[in-house]
Amino acid sequence: MILSVSKGRIFNSFKLFLKKKNINIEEEKRKLILKTNKKFNIALLKQEDILYFLLNKHIDAGLIGYDFFLNNLKKYKDKICVKKIQKFFSCGLYLIRDKRKSIKKRSMVISTKYDIIVNKFFKYKKLKIIKMNGSNELAISLNVSDYIVDIVDTGTTLKNNYLKKIYKIVDIFPLLVYLKKNENIILNKLEFIL
Structure with a gap:
């Protein structure tokens, strides 16, 4: 499973959140896909690119900011699910x-x-x-x-x-986005952030 996280504020805060949950991420060292000690990897993308990768099934889910959703993604509400997740930043x-x-x-x-x-x-x-x-x-x-x-x-x-x-x-605040048809799988595998 690949969870995309937008670079910058969201990723930096998410790393600290994962550390508190005893989830380790391999060191970045300019890598764009990072392995974890759980059953998912993290792909570092710009928020603007997450929707393309998600709709074309290259990633399973993404973490974005509520600001990005309001300004860009509302028009895709029929294709994607959006869940407010635990606040690891605001x-x-x-x-x-x-x-x-x-x-x-x-x-x-x-x-x-x-x-x-x-x-x-x-x-x-x-x-x-x-x-x-x-x-x-x-x-x-x-x-x-x-x-x-x-x-x-x-x-x-x-x-x-x-x-x-x-x-x-x-x-x-952070939001989890994913394709509607994958809802059960995503919610099961990423329950720790909901």
């Missing part, structure tokens, strides 16, 4: 601005990777969304936008760049 998606500037505009300019979530959340507001795939914090500093919407975990990047959280849009 953070939030926030509206953020520069704490040194006052903003008096009636319309909002927001740079974000999460355009679908932002459009839905601010559907009655007059706003312009600038789609970015990273470096959102820089967009405020270089006057590209007045606000950003981004994930905040520790808040260190915000603090170091004179930014502050204005409003939490949604909590972010």
Whole structure:
């Protein structure tokens, strides 16, 4: 069985979670498929690629963030199952601005990777969304936008760049995704994370 885990925050937190469950993972050393001492291996993928590998049956299940699900996967609800799993990490998606500037505009300019979530959340507001795939914090500093919407975990990047959280849009937590037809097998083999 192959469980795909997205690189970065989710994988780093998942490793600590597995260690507490006495599940060992072989050392990474730039490997993309890691063996465990249980009946599954871990494939390291970007969240954006997990759906392709899952729908084409190259992996059995994937771990993604709730933010990614909301922004990308809702349209596949008829093909995949989505289960909220034990929280081995949590953070939030926030509206953020520069704490040194006052903003008096009636319309909002927001740079974000999460355009679908932002459009839905601010559907009655007059706003312009600038789609970015990273470096959102820089967009405020270089006057590209007045606000950003981004994930905040520790808040260190915000603090170091004179930014502050204005409003939490949604909590972010891990989700297990898998094909509906494989539900019994997946839930049986991966019961330790549910």
